[in-house]
Amino acid sequence: IQISDNWPGYSLDLFTYPQHYYGDLEYVLIPHGIIVDRTERLAKDIMQDIGDNDIVVLCVLKGGYKFCADLVEHIKNLSRNSERFISMKVDFVRLKSYHNDQSMQDMQIMGGDDLSKLTGKVSFLCFLLILFFMFCKDIVGTGRTMKVLLNNIEKYKPKMIKVASLLVKRTSRPDGYRPDYYGFEIPDLFVVGYALDYNEHFRDLNHICVINDHGKAKYRV
8 A cells, every 4th residue: 555745644633542642743644443454454465475384473673563463463363264274483573773763873683582493484574664764865765674684584594584564665766675565655754653653652652643843852862
C-alpha cells in the first residue's frame, strides 16, 4: 500500500489517543485498525511462501515488538486453522541508531547472543522501521540498519532469510533496501506510535502518527 506524498492524513479529532500527547502530533497517518488488517494479510502471504519450513522469528526491538507480536499471532491463527502446523521460535535483538531525530553513524546491535541456532534454519526477521529520517539526506533510503543486521546474521548461514517490515520510506535512491514483505510505503516523514518512539515516548500510541515540532522539542534529550 502506497501512501502518497500529498496525503493529508486523518484529523486527530476523529480518533482517541493518550491525552498526554495532545498538542504533540500533526495528524494520524495510519489508523490502528488498518495496521491490524494489513498485518493479517502479510501473515497470509508469508504462510503461502514458507511451505513446510519451521520459522525462527527474530524481532528487532524496541520498535518492532508490536508488529512482531501481531504478525506472529496472525500466523499462529492461520496455522491452527489449516492442515499445516508451523513451528515458530522467537528471539530478540535490539538496534540503536538514533539520537533525537538524527541517525547516528555507528550502529549498535545488542542481544540475540545465541544466533548460532539459526544455522540451517529458515530465519524470518520482523523489523518495523528500517529507513531513516528526512534530515539525514546522505543515508535516507539506503536501509543501512537492515544491511548491518543482515551481514551479522548471514555468517551463521541460515537456510533462508526473509525480512518483513510494516513500513518503508519512499526514496529516489536506486540502491534503497526493500524487504521481502512490507505493509505500507510512506513519505519521508518521522512517524511515531504502534511501538515507534521518539526518545521512548509515543510507544503507547496505537495509531501511526506524524510528530510535530512541538512534540520534538518537548521530548528532546
